[in-house]
Amino acid sequence: MTSASIPASAASRSPEEARALFRSGTSGPTAGWAAGHTQANLISVPADWAYDMLLFCQRNPKACPVLDVTDVGSWTTPLAPDADLRTDLPRYRVWENGELTDEPTDVVDRWRDDLVSFLIGCSFTFEWALSDAGVPLRHVEQGRNVSMYVTERPCRPAGRLHGPMVVSMRHVPPEHLSAAIEETALLPAVHGGPVHCGDPAGLGIDDLARPDFGDPVAAEPGDIPVFWACGVTPQAAVMASRPPFAITHAPGRMFVTDARDEQYRVA
Amino acid sequence: MTSASIPASAASRSPEEARALFRSGTSGPTAGWAAGHTQANLISVPADWAYDMLLFCQRNPKACPVLDVTDVGSWTTPLAPDADLRTDLPRYRVWENGELTDEPTDVVDRWRDDLVSFLIGCSFTFEWALSDAGVPLRHVEQGRNVSMYVTERPCRPAGRLHGPMVVSMRHVPPEHLSAAIEETALLPAVHGGPVHCGDPAGLGIDDLARPDFGDPVAAEPGDIPVFWACGVTPQAAVMASRPPFAITHAPGRMFVTDARDEQYRVA
Numbered sequence: 001m002t003s004a005s006i007p008a009s010a011a012s013r014s015p016e017e018a019r020a021l022f023r024s025g026t027s028g029p030t031a032g033w034a035a036g037h038t039q040a041n042l043i044s045v046p047a048d049w050a051y052d053m054l055l056f057c058q059r060n061p062k063a064c065p066v067l068d069v070t071d072v073g074s075w076t077t078p079l080a081p082d083a084d085l086r087t088d089l090p091r092y093r094v095w096e097n098g099e100l101t102d103e104p105t106d107v108v109d110r111w112r113d114d115l116v117s118f119l120i121g122c123s124f125t126f127e128w129a130l131s132d133a134g135v136p137l138r139h140v141e142q143g144r145n146v147s148m149y150v151t152e153r154p155c156r157p158a159g160r161l162h163g164p165m166v167v168s169m170r171h172v173p174p175e176h177l178s179a180a181i182e183e184t185a186l187l188p189a190v191h192g193g194p195v196h197c198g199d200p201a202g203l204g205i206d207d208l209a210r211p212d213f214g215d216p217v218a219a220e221p222g223d224i225p226v227f228w229a230c231g232v233t234p235q236a237a238v239m240a241s242r243p244p245f246a247i248t249h250a251p252g253r254m255f256v257t258d259a260r261d262e263q264y265r266v267a
Numbered sequence: 268m269t270s271a272s273i274p275a276s277a278a279s280r281s282p283e284e285a286r287a288l289f290r291s292g293t294s295g296p297t298a299g300w301a302a303g304h305t306q307a308n309l310i311s312v313p314a315d316w317a318y319d320m321l322l323f324c325q326r327n328p329k330a331c332p333v334l335d336v337t338d339v340g341s342w343t344t345p346l347a348p349d350a351d352l353r354t355d356l357p358r359y360r361v362w363e364n365g366e367l368t369d370e371p372t373d374v375v376d377r378w379r380d381d382l383v384s385f386l387i388g389c390s391f392t393f394e395w396a397l398s399d400a401g402v403p404l405r406h407v408e409q410g411r412n413v414s415m416y417v418t419e420r421p422c423r424p425a426g427r428l429h430g431p432m433v434v435s436m437r438h439v440p441p442e443h444l445s446a447a448i449e450e451t452a453l454l455p456a457v458h459g460g461p462v463h464c465g466d467p468a469g470l471g472i473d474d475l476a477r478p479d480f481g482d483p484v485a486a487e488p489g490d491i492p493v494f495w496a497c498g499v500t501p502q503a504a505v506m507a508s509r510p511p512f513a514i515t516h517a518p519g520r521m522f523v524t525d526a527r528d529e530q531y532r533v534a
Contacts (some may be wrong), residue, residue, distance in 0.1 A: 051318040054325065066325050072427050186453065188533055266455055266533045 007232035012033040015080060018256045019088040027105050029145040029214075029252035031124050031137075036261055038190070039254040040067055040079065040119040041231030042089060043238075044247040047072045050116035052159035056237060059156040063165050065121040065189045067259075073113040079257040086111050091250035093235070098242030102112065107247050111190045115247065118229040121190035122254050123168050125261050129187065130170075133179040138171045139217045145252040146170065148213035148230050152204025153195075155233065163237035166213070166230040167195060167203060171223035180226060189264040196227040203227060213251035278302040282347060285523045286355040294357040294372050296412040296481075296519035298391050298404075298406075303528055305457070306521040307334055307346065307386040308498030309356060310505075311514040314339045314469035317383035319426035323504060324385065326423040330432050330500035332388040332456045340380040346524040353378050358517035360502070365509030374514050382514070387498040389521050390435050392528050396454065397437075400446040405438045406484045412519040413437065414478035415497050419471025420462075422500065430504035433480070433497040434462060434470060438490035447493060454533040463494040471495060480518035 010033040013021070018034045030039055045053050050072075057064035059163065068077045074084040086107040094102040094110055104110070123146070127137055139146045146168045153165045172180050185193035196203050208225060209216045213232055219225070238246045249255065276484055277300040280288070285301045297306055312320050317339075324331035335344045342352040354373040361369040361377055371377070390413070394404055406413045413435045420432045439447045444464070452460035463470050475492060476483045486492070505513045516522065 051321065054318065054321050055336055058321065058325075060335060069322055069325060140413060185533060192533070266459070 015256045015258050016082070019080070019083055023084070023087045025105055028069060029254065030090060030254045030256060031127065031146060031252065032140045034256050036128050038067070038079070038257045038259040038261055039122040039124040040196050040257055041122050041234070042085065042117060042119060042140065042247070042249040042255050043234040044115040044117040045243055046112065046245055047114045047116050049160070049243050052161045053118060053234070055191070056155065056156035056161040056234070057120065059158050060165070060233065061188070062229035065191060065233065066118060067121050067189060068119040072116055072233060075111065075117070078117060079119060079259050081258070083255070085117055089249050089255050090253035093248045093250050095238050095246040095248065097244055103250055110243070118234070119255060119257070120234065121264070122231050123191050123228050124185060124254060125190040125264070126184045126187045128261055129183040130180055133183050135172060135176040135180050135183070136168040138219065138223070139215070142217055144148065144217055145214035147204070147208065147211035147215065147217050148232055148251055149205045150212045150236055155237065161237050161241045163233070163240035165195070166232040166236050167227040168206065168230040169225050169227050170227045171217065171219040171221065173223055176226060179224070179265040184228065186266045187261070187264055188266060191228045191230070194226050195229050198224055200225060204246065272393065282523045282525050283349070286347070286350055289357040290354045291449055292372055293457065294520065297357060297521040297523060298394065298413060298519065299340070301409050301523050303395050305334070305346070305524045305526040305528055305531065306389040306499070307524055308387060308389050308390040309352065309384060309514070309516040310501040310524050311382040311384040312510055313379065313512055314381045314383050316427070316510045319428045320385060320501070322425035323422065323428040323501070324387065326425050327432070327500065328455070329423065329459060329462060330496035331498065332458060333385060334388050335386040337384040339383055340382070342378065344386060345524050346386060350522070352384055352522065353507055356516050356522050357520035360388055360515045360517050362505050362513040362515065364511055365506050377514060379414060379512070385501070386524070387496050387501065388531070390458050391521060392457040392531070393451045393454045395528055396450040397447055400450050402439060402443040402447050402450070405486065405490070405494050406482070407485055411484055412481035413483050414475065414482065415480035415518055416470070416472045417479045417503055422504065427510070428504050428508045430500070430507035432462070433499040433503050434494040435497040436475065436492050436494050438484065438486040439493045440490055444491060444493070451495065453533045454528070454531055455533060458495045458497070461493045462496050467492060
């Protein structure tokens with residue numbers, strides 16, 4: 001899937017307006033939408049798998065910082081009380097036995113009464129802090145989805161769930177590296193500081209130009225690739241661990257909440 | 268239970284030495300022991316209750332920041348690989364249907380194969396940061412356990428678990444208040460910044476001299492009472508929610524881990 005450019009008006013949309021657009025079919029990535037509002041990854045699994053998933057998140061907090069867990073069967077969350085998790089994301093993925101079987105724009109017909117939904121912090125949230133600190137965002141400048149890669153670093157398993165860590169990558173000019181690390185470290189609920197800077201081989205990534213999810217993003221001369229743990233990690237766990245059923249967001253197509261980024265800042 | 272004074276040598280003990288002493292019967296509070304090493308609250312529940320407990324922790328992260336969750340039946344943790352969770356705390360509490368039925372110094376005879384153990388961050392951990400920042404610790408100066416109170420603030424329920432937030436209180440001179448808040452805010456894994464400063468009535472606490480757990484601690488003139496969410500909160504949830512069985516630490520008698528406080532500092 002290639003990405004539509006981010007509309008110029010996206011940043012000034014309220015979360016409600018953004019969700020209404022996604023509900024009515026707008027399906028592009030959500031980077032740059034609804035300035036200052038927290039975005040979330042979605043993973044919904046049958047109740048029988050909920051403990052394993054919650055424990056997997058607890059054991060891998062950089063990749064899977066949990067912002068909310070719904071009650072069984074519920075499609076609502078206090079993070080956006082008027083939202084419907086089945087319709088309000090731009091695009092979903094449906095998984096059966098670890099295989100991707102569909103990428104619809106809503107999952108009303110696929111919902112099950114036994115689903116428990118996990119909303120997991122997303123690095124799009126800290127991009128406003130990066131931008132405010134003067135750190136350029138190459139993918140937003142280029143109107144593309146962020147680049148994401150499956151690494152060779154294993155997550156700590158939990159029950160039946162195991163899999164590799166997924167990371168998002170941003171090209172950062174060296175003079176902005178310190179600010180990029182400091183700003184994101186103060187936001188552990190949305191992945192916190194980077195897990196790796198520099199040579200992609202350190203994470204087992206062969207070619208930055210061929211991301212596993214999202215779009216390739218061009219570097220400017222001197223840029224250093226900086227890698228943050230990514231909320232697509234549960235999807236890699238679904239692929240590796242093959243639960244009978246799961247619904248997730250499509251990479252880069254997040255749930256836009258009513259929460260403000262500021263409320264997740266540590267100090 | 269009144270507290271023995273903290274031995275002068277406690278701070279310089281290694282975590283292994285501290286656990287060996289507790290294993291052989293030393294049963295006092297652990298504030299001031301094993302300088303710079305992370306301490307943890309313990310709550311062990313039957314596997315049937317583990318999801319509710321993990322979700323309760325996720326929904327109440329100030330009170331219940333999870334440091335580790337064991338596999339079912341296991342009494343070991345990566346936080347201290349050579350430790351035995353059944354013997355290495357100074358004192359335990361055994362709960363049946365929400366009633367406290369015993370306070371033994373080990374729980375080898377009470378262990379069950381279906382127990383899942385949660386290790387939850389403890390504010391004793393951040394006392395080293397407070398001390399390094401020049402903040403006086405009245406309870407340590409007075410050789411007493413920290414004062415803890417059941418508040419009138421409800422936790423967010425999770426499944427069958429509900430109950431009030433418990434807090435620990437430290438008297439802080441006003442000139443040290445800023446440092447106390449800043450230092451602890453950077454340690455969200457061990458309760459983070461305070462939940463309340465000043466008038467105890469704001470938390471529904473009638474009389475600071477009559478704590479619900481721990482010892483009364485005398486204030487110096489001008490001191491302000493500062494309240495942090497406390498890892499005894501799961502015990503209040505056990506009392507309110509009455510699971511058939513649980514084992515916890517006794518308030519103030521923590522599990523001393525091999526982990527260093529520094530590894531939980533956000534920035």
